[in-house]
Amino acid sequence: MAYHLNFGYIWRHFDKLTWGLVLSLELAFVSILIGMAIGLSLALAYTGGGRRVRGIVAGYVEFIRNVPLLLLVYLVFYGVPSIGGFAYDATTSFIITLSVYAGAYMVEVFRAGLAAIPKGLIDAGKAIGLNAWQRLIWVRLPTMFRIVLPSLSNAYVSLFKDTSLASVIAVPELTYGAQWIKTNSFRVIEVWMVVTPMYLITGYALLFALQQIERRFAIQR
Amino acid sequence: MAENSKTSPVVRIRDLRKSFGTNLVLDGIDLDVQKGEVVVVIGPSGSGKTTLLRCINLLETYDEGSIQVDGLEVGFRDGTGGGRQRRSDRELARIRADIGMVFQLFNLFPHLTARENVVLGLRKVRRLPLAEARRIAEHWLVRVGLGDKLDSLPSQLSGGQQQRVGIARAVAMDPKVLLLDEITSALDPELVGEVLTVVQELARDGMTMIVVTHEMAFARDVGSRIVFMDGGRIQIHGTPREVLSQTRHDRLKAFLARIELKLH
Numbered sequence: 001m002a003y004h005l006n007f008g009y010i011w012r013h014f015d016k017l018t019w020g021l022v023l024s025l026e027l028a029f030v031s032i033l034i035g036m037a038i039g040l041s042l043a044l045a046y047t048g049g050g051r052r053v054r055g056i057v058a059g060y061v062e063f064i065r066n067v068p069l070l071l072l073v074y075l076v077f078y079g080v081p082s083i084g085g086f087a088y089d090a091t092t093s094f095i096i097t098l099s100v101y102a103g104a105y106m107v108e109v110f111r112a113g114l115a116a117i118p119k120g121l122i123d124a125g126k127a128i129g130l131n132a133w134q135r136l137i138w139v140r141l142p143t144m145f146r147i148v149l150p151s152l153s154n155a156y157v158s159l160f161k162d163t164s165l166a167s168v169i170a171v172p173e174l175t176y177g178a179q180w181i182k183t184n185s186f187r188v189i190e191v192w193m194v195v196t197p198m199y200l201i202t203g204y205a206l207l208f209a210l211q212q213i214e215r216r217f218a219i220q221r
Numbered sequence: 222m223a224e225n226s227k228t229s230p231v232v233r234i235r236d237l238r239k240s241f242g243t244n245l246v247l248d249g250i251d252l253d254v255q256k257g258e259v260v261v262v263i264g265p266s267g268s269g270k271t272t273l274l275r276c277i278n279l280l281e282t283y284d285e286g287s288i289q290v291d292g293l294e295v296g297f298r299d300g301t302g303g304g305r306q307r308r309s310d311r312e313l314a315r316i317r318a319d320i321g322m323v324f325q326l327f328n329l330f331p332h333l334t335a336r337e338n339v340v341l342g343l344r345k346v347r348r349l350p351l352a353e354a355r356r357i358a359e360h361w362l363v364r365v366g367l368g369d370k371l372d373s374l375p376s377q378l379s380g381g382q383q384q385r386v387g388i389a390r391a392v393a394m395d396p397k398v399l400l401l402d403e404i405t406s407a408l409d410p411e412l413v414g415e416v417l418t419v420v421q422e423l424a425r426d427g428m429t430m431i432v433v434t435h436e437m438a439f440a441r442d443v444g445s446r447i448v449f450m451d452g453g454r455i456q457i458h459g460t461p462r463e464v465l466s467q468t469r470h471d472r473l474k475a476f477l478a479r480i481e482l483k484l485h
Contacts, residue, residue: 120324121330123328126278126280126317127317128346128390129314131311138345139330
């Protein structure tokens with residue numbers, strides 16, 4: 001018996017998917033912002049800090065990198081509140097998880113970027129009389145961001161895709177919307193046929209936009 | 222103090238010593254540079270001349286001895302009981318603001334245009350209003366022949382043009398002394414002239430300079446004095462005529478022979 005594709009139920013509940021996609025983008029955006037703040041602070045602490053600071057930062061990075069994100073999602077949503085004796089909603093919990101996760105990857109990106117700043121530029125900043133703080137703001141950070149832009153773009157797109165894991169704690173993002181439709185209609189193939197291109201096109205559009213920014217800010221040699 | 226400043230040197234170096242690990246790079250340097258003088262430092266690579274220059278604005282720290290710029294000890298604050306205390310980053314920044322430096326590899330800020338490269342120090346260090354900072358930057362960029370390149374990024378400029386921006390960036394701060402560290406070594410031969418011409422004009426205007434270079438013609442024509450360094454010491458020191466006539470000095474002879482070979 002041949003399988004007949006039927007998208008009717010999906011189109012009727014398509015708002016679950018569009019709003020899911022919007023939420024996915026929001027989750028990614030907020031987590032990337034917080035993750036960048038974490039990553040930049042810790043990368044600077046690592047670069048300027050002593051052995052103890054370096055050890056703590058390296059420990060955080062290694063922990064996050066070697067634990068599956070799915071496990072972190074469960075851990076933060078179910079584990080942390082029960083230990084701490086409080087509760088938060090799934091969305092907040094997931095943003096915390098993805099931010100901490102993003103932070104660990106950003107530390108590595110920014111650390112490499114800071115190390116790749118030509119030493120001569122820092123000398124030049126010193127020579128015109130900029131103090132350490134001014135060198136950071138006007139010389140090191142602008143140079144570093146231009147160096148790390150390609151790595152950042154990759155991280156952004158990865159993190160956008162990682163938002164799909166929020167579905168396991170019932171955050172109504174795109175994958176959760178897909179699963180809801182699947183459960184209620186049993187149209188398994190159809191729903192993934194629709195959702196996959198949604199991820200694909202959004203991810204590609206994101207990458208394209210970031211590449212335009214890269215091109216605009218790249219340091220020509 | 223005020224009457225003194227006329228005769229006291231802009232840069233006063235006494236018994237300067239510095240080592241990298243066990244390698245003694247500067248082995249007791251004494252040097253005075255008077256206002257308006259152009260002191261040219263020559264010597265084989267590894268003789269310590271770049272390190273000497275980098276110690277003067279404390280891009281390198283020194284171990285012993287003293288460097289004073291305009292009467293102020295560069296590396297240390299007076300400590301009690303003979304102990305010396307290293308200066309804080311902020312104190313150093315203030316001192317460095319009065320010491321200009323131009324680098325072998327230009328070291329222009331790659332994300333800033335020619336004008337912004339010059340404006341940065343005027344704004345953030347001298348705290349000038351934007352309009353005035355831009356006016357000064359444009360004045361100096363025109364002086365070095367880059368009036369039509371104000372909005373160019375370093376990547377859009379030739380090596381010689383980049384180095385002239387580097388000079389403008391340093392002199393716009395109105396430094397008490399300008400340090401030039403092999404500023405033509407990374408340039409194609411045909412671009413050396415345009416950079417040295419700018420330096421020559423600065424010398425004519427009375428800019429105090431310490432110049433590390435391999436350009437012997439420049440040393441002879443523009444230098445008030447030549448210092449020949451080897452092995453971390455000043456071997457010969459005098460007017461260009463005095464120094465370049467000491468052809469019996471073995472090390473100088475060997476050095477000059479190598480330079481000639483490089484030129485041809």
